[in-house]
Amino acid sequence: MISDYSVVAISGFNMITAPEYLIERLYKLYLKTGHPRKLFIISDTFPGAPGRGLDRIAKLIYERKDEDFIDGTLFPFYGWSESLQKMVREEWFDAYAWSIGIMAYWFREVGSGRPGVLTKVGLYTTADPRLDGTALNEKAMKMRRVKVHLINIDSQEYLLYTAPKPQFGLIRATTADEMGNLSLEDEAAYGTVLNIAQTIKAMPNKGINIVQVLRIARYGSLNPKDVEVPGPLIDYVVVSPREYHWQSSSFDYDPMVSGKIIPPLSREHIIQSELNHRKIIARRVLLELLELLKKSGRQIIVNLGVGIPATVADVAVEEEVQDLIVLTVESGTWGGKPLYGADFGASIGPFAIVSVPDQFTMYEGGIIDAASLGFMQVDRYGNVNSFIMPSRIPGPGGFPAIAVGSPQIFFAGEFTAGDKKIEVNNGKISILKDGEIIKFVNQVYKIGCSGKILTKSNKNALFVTERAVFQKVEDGIELKEIAPGIDLEKDILGKMEFKPIIRKEPDIMDPRIFNSKRMGLKEEALEAIKR
Template structure:
């Protein structure tokens, strides 16, 4: 059924209070902004539907759009009637939502993106949850925080994680309520509801989110937002991503509610409708500072891995410094041997960063999000590089949690727990620092005022002991030192030229690493011309 705004409002008023609603969307990509805004407007106008439990597979919006807009309005008006609880992997895009969780506006749970995506697929198949080793010994483990973000969640336990044993091995079992309603987005729908993703940046988790609402025993409704309605038969069968018979209602997007990404509305290179002959890699500033040193050292690590394996490698490069190494890979002549992937589904091309993260310019392939995370969780990818906020003496990593800041795991847990080689990359200290290079030596003009190598991380999202048991290779790459994870603890392997261990490293760590046979980092890294 095709709905106008009035018809949409009427259908929203039929949604029962305390219903569970699933929403697909990765930042602004494939996010059904019109459906989200309209539902909230209906609640504000009529006071219902209320006390909804919202389930999300990533984060639908960016600062100033989507869930962030709704959270801001709720927070500023002190409204705790619309939402009674949420399951979402990532809160970083909304300071207001983080504050609402911290201040206990509603119960809040956070599974990683891969688990959240998979759980919709399991619900669609009538299975009770997701069983996996991903998350053992981390924030998700019930012996730690159990994926609860606040006290209300600990009391209510609508979403939960349990420990199971199979042949003596531990697994985590993730469960969440089945949604009765799903909100999805596509490019076009034909007159029987078949939906194509032709103009979208990604597939995301659109299909499993839709199917989860339709599964027995409580078959619900699927709302879809599209740019236009086309004649049945004009969408090639293999382009139909969501079959029409499982879509109940279709609404046409209004102006401003259907962007491919945050900083642009539509680019045919992103949807793969145009494939340029040549890609221009975005250049970094080229300034030889701390970030550039880390980029170069990380690139050399990937180069070594290509030589070790004797073939091209599949990698995931996280946001921040890891995502900035493209120009260096090009200068090293290995960009054609490093197949980059993005959590949301793209392979190759130029992965976009910041609020556009999740989309890519001219990828050579785009697969559904659930399948992309299988690539990570099953260890099919060769390596990943991720940022870090804290590392402790056991090698545990906290990527982002600090005080009221509760960004959630995002895809960090899936990637760092599944892939066999992880290179954590970031500044040695936090806060404002000023690091330069003079005559081939690193010079710390101003030291960061936050220690990142601490006795105990605030929250564990990567567990060093579990990684060692699974024989993973782990390195921590900074501008002045490179560490590795060993059975005896964190070992200092390399220092930058000009760095003194007693002066520049040990005073800025809460623990003493293992120190023996320390090498000097490759001096080519510290030259203006590289490589």
């Protein structure tokens, strides 16, 4: 059914809702017949994980040096596929990257008959058409198949994101009944499955939806409230072998991930992780969240990004405050223990799961209280590069929309990059070997979050590392704290391309962070709620 030069939308937040079997069959058909070829592929995040889904296909394509299957891509995330990143850098095709939130909204907007997404997300960043306009390579800069338009409304600047409407949708659910009604009861999240199906069926050219499921049910046996996608939107149903329908990257099925069971939490089940410099960063972020809880006097809602920010969840569980500091993930999960790595997006024991566009309403609208996001580079102006370097193109993920919307942002990351050896002993940090890559630079390679926007929106933005804490101020970034055992000149200023603002002697970071025992935050958090 899929013809050459088609635009194909594929669902997938990593392996969550990724139709791995359909992706495999599509590529095998191409290898057998030479068709379909020259496909422009769009995904709500990335349909795969290292060695699985689209990454496996990308590896085969790169090994074969076959440039005919993929003609272009629009993804929020490329990080799981080194082969796909190589193809982008080597200009095999035009490639673009939008935030997950923009991508999810785009499916909803195009499904509603509108031209695209109108938003302030991306202003003064690499998404802005005055810079890269979301293009990842020179071929994309020239072709501009995907466009971002700068629009002025009542003297306010906005961006309008537009892209080709897909004719085919490859999506995934758990069960389809005989009418094609779809339920996602075993999936880790809802993703953007419904919105992709709507986009395909929207005017002016109605396309074809093909869904991968685990099982077929009798018509009428699904509870109407469990139906995520109504059957009349679906054209073809394909039953997948179990091995192509895992819940997440590293496991087949866990009822605690699909929301069927919320496990009890007791002290016996809490495993205290090793104290290292990454945990120190996570602990410092959690202390900031605790202060926010104290000010609010209620539960707070928090987003955790990939990388070190995701490990804040481990520390929150260890300190038994995860029910007061409610952790959410871009995939749509609320509460529980978010997983990380290639399993990012799945959570153990969430108490609620919503769709991705609904989740990003929480983020972009500032409904959440705070977010912790990672960073690759920070410059003297407070600009943050979160997703692209000359040798790596992970993609923006959910970062841009969350950074714009969240009232408080705690950027979290290691102070330097590269091979390093850092020990934590006797309440102090010892840097035995430092990373050779400087992350605090004069000017970031690409802007993922604009320091200008952070200042203009008057956000509380901190940069938390294992050895220092900085705050975004109007005229740059200010050094606020250093870790015990750290030499200011040698370990901080000597490892930065610019000198931060230092108005007074920096405070010493909370000593509890550097102690192997739990910090004892539960009592403080409960006391704050009682007040």
